[in-house]
Amino acid sequence: MAGEKPEAEIAYYRLQEVAKHNSEKDMWMVIHERVYDVTPFLGEHPGGDEVLVEQAGGDATESFEDVAHSMDAKDMLKQYYIGEVHPSDRKEGSQNSGSFFKRCCSTCIIPIMGAVLLAVMYRFYMAESRLS
Numbered sequence: 001m002a003g004e005k006p007e008a009e010i011a012y013y014r015l016q017e018v019a020k021h022n023s024e025k026d027m028w029m030v031i032h033e034r035v036y037d038v039t040p041f042l043g044e045h046p047g048g049d050e051v052l053v054e055q056a057g058g059d060a061t062e063s064f065e066d067v068a069h070s071m072d073a074k075d076m077l078k079q080y081y082i083g084e085v086h087p088s089d090r091k092e093g094s095q096n097s098g099s100f101f102k103r104c105c106s107t108c109i110i111p112i113m114g115a116v117l118l119a120v121m122y123r124f125y126m127a128e129s130r131l132s
């Protein structure tokens with residue numbers, strides 16, 4: 001599977017490079033920070049060529065997700081995978097960017113802070129009720 005390639009084998013592309021491949025003879029696009037060469041898919045896409053042409057050379061993540069493509073469609077992406085967006089061009093907070101630790105921290109910090117606050121309040125409450 002694409003995401004399982006060892007780090008050294010992964011090809012990284014700058015968005016500037018992806019943008020050059022924007023014709024019907026040579027069409028790349030980005031979906032979730034991954035780069036796909038969809039040239040062979042033109043003429044085969046059940047949603048038509050027009051929508052692909054509109055996204056040619058750009059980031060098609062939003063339009064791809066807006067259509068709520070099936071699992072089969074998501075599986076098909078693998079066939080066209082050629083590499084990843086260069087880390088310097090990734091959007092902050094995107095699904096595929098940042099380390100696991102960074103992503104986990106940003107989602108876990110609020111519940112953890114809430115739990116700590118509750119524990120402190122509980123201890124304070126217990127100490128008060130023992131005094132009275």
Ligand code: HEM
Binds near residue numbers: 063073
């Ligand atoms: C390589 C990328 C893409 C693949 C592999 C792909 C695959 C597919 C497949 C298999 C379908 C049939 C329905 C399904 O199984 O979900 C479909 C439908 C469709 N796709 Fe894509 N698609 C891609 C990119 C896009 C993009 C960038 C758009 C932009 C809007 C798009 C728009 C649509 C539309 C409008 C339909 C028709 C939905 C319907 O009739 O219900 N697709 N696509």
